[in-house]
Amino acid sequence: MTDGMFHLHILSWVVLIIVFFASYSNFSDRLGPSKYFKPLLMVQRLFALLVIASGAYIFFDVDQTSPALYGIKFLSGIITIGLMEMTIAKKKKKKPSRTFFYLAVLFIVITIALGIHLPYGVIPKLF
DSSP: OHHHHHHHHHHHHHHHHHHHHHHHHTEETTTEEOTTHHHHHHHHHHHHHHHHHHHHHHHHHSOOSOHHHHHHHHHHHHHHHHHHHHHHHHHHTTSOOHHHHHHHHHHHHHHHHHHHHSTTSHHHHHO
């Protein structure tokens, strides 16, 4: 069951990142939201919930050899999703959102790097 949850988790965060960039680019500062913005935002929130649920399942189910790193990754994942939401909220209010966007991208990279480095990540499974 855990392997299926890993696949769901990876698929969910890949789709979440793609939808986040799509929803961010579908809101113009001058013209406002496009007609695709609201459905993209709903899909983004759906996949954020899937990422949180599957990540929590993996966090509590997996036999953790390094619980501190898993806790840091779980926390950075929550921060990443929060920054994604705050970026879109700032953009909707027509306030400067570029700082939050860069912070979200930075935390996306940190979270993915931690996920790859952990014992159940991609690199340890290859070797």
